[in-house]
Amino acid sequence: MMAAENHIRIRRGIFQGDCLSPIWFCLSLNPLSTLLEGSGRGFQLWQGGTIVTHLFYIDDLKIFASTRSHLMELLNITCDFSNSIRMELGTDKCAVLHVERGGVANSERLDLSMLINMKTLSEAEIYRYLGMSQNIGIDEADMKQSVCDVFYARLTKVLNSLLAGVNNTHAYNCWMMPVVVNTFGILRWTQTELNALDRKVRTIMMSHRMHHPRSSVMRLYLPRKHGGCGLLSVIAF
Secondary structure (H helix, E strand, O other), rough: OOOOOOOOOOOOOOOOOOOOHHHHHHHHHHHHHHHHHOOOEEEEEOOOOOOEEEEEEOEEEOOOOOOOOHHHHHHHHHHHHHHHHOOOOOOHHHOEEEEOOOOOEOOOOEEEEOOOEEEEOOOOOOEEEEEEEEOOOOOOOHHHHHHHHHHHHHHHHHHHOOHHHHHHHHHHHHHHHHHHHOOOOOOOOOOHHHHHHHHHHHHHHHHHHOOOOOHHHHHHHHHHOOOOOOOOOHHHH
């Protein structure tokens, strides 16, 4: 047994890179979601419909409220909870968007007991939530172009590497495909757009001598155990 003086005492925070850290972090923040949900505040999507108080993903929090006073209540709950677990809020990344009658309304900053000073967004400004540029809505054309640019840049980087064939496939499926697949359900991709993206992938692979112009397209997406390359296709999703 180690001596007591050699024990590591974790007084604050979690270890970066540790496999259990994300689980610990989510467990520590779950009570905040319960508090917000039990506040009775939020925004009702339609008459008699569900009241939405917040969206939460790991450490990205978006709060909804129907009035300024309700928003202040939810923010105070968040601030009090953050102080209780000794977690600092990234106020430089926080902002408030006021929407009235379907349009963005200008408003002054929100001050919460001198702890939080949040700027308000104008109609021309955007913010990013889970990688998506948003304001009162999502500019789908710009977001699709941004997603495609990142996807093709990653594809080119992988093809320029010295990875073996099977590792190229793993990199494509695990590092590149999520860039597009994670937007499904948020961005409305048409079948024509997905077909064009799939063709562009094969074109880039041909330019890097990773795919022959006359080779079988079907074999490219067949599992490796069946004699294919094992690449995932966006069309299959």
